[in-house]
Amino acid sequence: MLNVHQASAKLIKLWSRAREPWRSLADLGWSARRDFRAARRSSAYQAVYDLPLPLVTVCVATFNRGQLLTERCLASLLRQDYPNLQIVVVGDCCTDDTAARVAALNDPRIEFVNLTVQGVYPTEPRQRWMVAGTVAINHALSLARGDFITHLDDDDEHLPDRVSKLVAMMRATRADIIWHPFDYERVPDEWHVNQAPHFAVNNVSTSSVFYHRWLGSIRWDIAAWRYAEPGDWNRFRKIRYLGVRAVRAPERFLKHYRERNQKN
Secondary structure (H helix, E strand, O other): OOOHHHHHHHHHHHHHHHHHHHHHHHHHOOOHHHHHHHHHHOHHHHHHHHOOOOOEEEEEEEOOOHHHHHHHHHHHHHOOOOOOEEEEEEEOOOOOOHHHHHHHHOOOOEEEEEOOOOOOOOOOHHHHHHHOOHHHHHHHHHHOOOOEEEEOOOOOEEOOOHHHHHHHHHHHHOOOEEEOOEEEEEEOOEEEEEOOOOOOOOOOOHHHEEEEHHHHHOOOOOOHHHHOOOHHHHHHHHHHHOOOOEEEOOOOOEEEOOOOOOOO
């Protein structure tokens, strides 16, 4: 049986989930669902599924992690067996050697922009964690030209066949968004699997989704911390509210590392 504290926590979680549609309605407005349905019916929306080799944009936000960015994150993207990639890397006003390290890769698929002013984020550590990088990732989205869009955190890595398999799955299912399970590092060198059975909070992450370019119009919210929501789920919650066709891929295409600079 549940004790009082467990029961209370469960009720709070259920109440929070019940409020999600109202939050999304407030965030997106009354016409959002109608606008999305109209767009999805259009020939322009549907055309990307029939392209023989659609362009895929990978958006990466980074801040002063030049070595991890280039040796792990970007290395994994450059190993993709899918040829038609645009890799957009945006620094949130990096002050380290990130620009030089990215330039040294000398790959025309990579576009690097370093913002001259960093985003203004909360000072409280957990609230800051929820939304840090919002300005950089939204800028990356503004530069995305892909027919499909995906993301990768600057300290994580994707498997080499991820993009090719997800493009094939997109074309086969005509999904609006695909998510997949992933490996994650709970403590250094201790790995677990998030099976991600549902398109729901704690099941999806920034780097475990792949979606139609239209959804790039739904941006990260720098104020997501006010809902006590991580920025990625705050965004995916709104995308789910639109009534998207979300499809789960069964394979684990992501290694999500514990941030080495996290103290807790």
